[in-house]
Amino acid sequence: EVQLVQSGAEVKKPGESLKISCKGSGYSFTSYWIGWVRQMPGKGLEWMGIIHPDDSKTRYSPSFQGQVTFSVDKSITTAYLQWSSLKASDTAMYYCSRRAALTGGNSIDFWGQGTLVTVSS
Amino acid sequence: DIQMTQSPSSLSASVGDRVTITCRASQSITTYLNWYQQKPGKAPKLLIYAASSLQSGVPSRFSGSGSGTDFTLTISSLQPEDFATYHCQQSHSTPYSFGQGTKVEIK
Numbered sequence: 001e002v003q004l005v006q007s008g009a010e011v012k013k014p015g016e017s018l019k020i021s022c023k024g025s026g027y028s029f030t031s032y033w034i035g036w037v038r039q040m041p042g043k044g045l046e047w048m049g050i051i052h053p054d055d056s057k058t059r060y061s062p063s064f065q066g067q068v069t070f071s072v073d074k075s076i077t078t079a080y081l082q083w084s085s086l087k088a089s090d091t092a093m094y095y096c097s098r099r100a101a102l103t104g105g106n107s108i109d110f111w112g113q114g115t116l117v118t119v120s121s
Numbered sequence: 122d123i124q125m126t127q128s129p130s131s132l133s134a135s136v137g138d139r140v141t142i143t144c145r146a147s148q149s150i151t152t153y154l155n156w157y158q159q160k161p162g163k164a165p166k167l168l169i170y171a172a173s174s175l176q177s178g179v180p181s182r183f184s185g186s187g188s189g190t191d192f193t194l195t196i197s198s199l200q201p202e203d204f205a206t207y208h209c210q211q212s213h214s215t216p217y218s219f220g221q222g223t224k225v226e227i228k
Contacts, residue, residue, distance in 0.1 A: 035217075045157075045165065045208050045219040061216035062122065095164055099212075105171030106212035107155040111164035 002026040004034075004096050004112035011118045012086050019082040020115045022096030029077040030054040033099040035108065036070065036081050040092045050099060051079060086119045093117075123147050123211050127220030133228040140196040142223045144209035149189045153213035156185055156194045159222075160205045168207075169194065199225070 007021040022034065035050040049060035051070040058070050071080045079096060093114045100109040124147040134140050144154065152172035157165035167176045169185035172192060182197045196203055204227055209220040 044222040045159075045210070047210070047217045047219060049216070059215045063216070100167075100170065105153055105155060105174070106217070107167055107170035107210070108157070108165070109167050109170075109176070111166070114164055 002098070002110045004098060004110055006094075006096055006112040006115045009116040009118070011120070013121055014088055014119055015085050016119075017082070017084050018086055018117065019080050020094060020117070022079045022081075022112050024053075024077045024079070024098070027098075030074055032101070034070075034072065034079040035097045035099055036068075037095045037097055037108075037111075038064075038092045039095065039114075048081075048094075053077075053079065086117075088119050088121075090117060091119050122216055123150060123214060123218055125209055125211055125218050125220040127207075127209055127223050129223060130221060131224040131226060133226045134199050135228045136199055136201055138199045138228075140199050140203075140225060142194045142207055142209075142225075144187075144192045144194070144220050146190045146192075146211055146213075150211045150213035152188050153211055154185070154187065154192045155210045155212055156183075157208045157210065158203075158205045159208060165208060196225075 003025045005023045030053045033050040036048040038046040048064045051058045053072045053074045069082045096112040097108040098110040100107045126145045154172045156169040159165040173185045206222045206224045
């Protein structure tokens with residue numbers, strides 16, 4: 001069974017750093033791109049970008065380029081999303097996701113359960 | 122970047138109704154269009170990929186159509202468990218943008 005299991009909720013202050021995780025299991029982790037999606041409170045979904053676990057190649061949305069960093073540790077089948085200096089506007093639910101193969105139209109076929117990040121002074 | 126526009130932003134419907142949601146892309150995305158269902162407090166779930174392919178396990182009352190710039194998600198007979206928010210997404214070129222979502226509420 002394919003699973004993406006994310007780390008728990010975080011409460012941080014503005015200016016602090018943060019790294020959240022997403023552990024994949026039940027499939028060949030290095031064969032599928034891992035993506036990150038933001039959902040601010042009461043709002044729609046925003047595609048942040050993707051990373052390929054095999055070579056760490058990344059594609060960031062221009063809206064998030066320079067604001068966050070994607071990384072992976074394929075030895076433990078885990079992807080990461082990190083911030084160096086959080087802002088209150090980073091408060092949101094963050095989902096990791098698996099991009100389907102090309103036969104799946106590059107859709108998102110599996111999602112993590114989400115990590116709620118709250119940034120407040 | 123490709124912009125995705127969904128309509129309506131919300132709708133009220135009754136159990137058994139036929140419901141149609143549309144999604145328009147700012148440029149041609151051929152058939153790289155996906156639909157997701159999201160219930161409150163839950164992660165989205167893939168319903169339709171490549172405009173019209175039903176994801177495994179999804180009931181056949183859900184269907185998708187369209188190509189180029191205009192797409193439709195249809196629920197043929199709305200069931201109580203279908204009250205949720207529906208999102209379209211283009212996966213033709215990065216950034217893989219989403220529509221703003223359509224909330225389907227009980228009339």
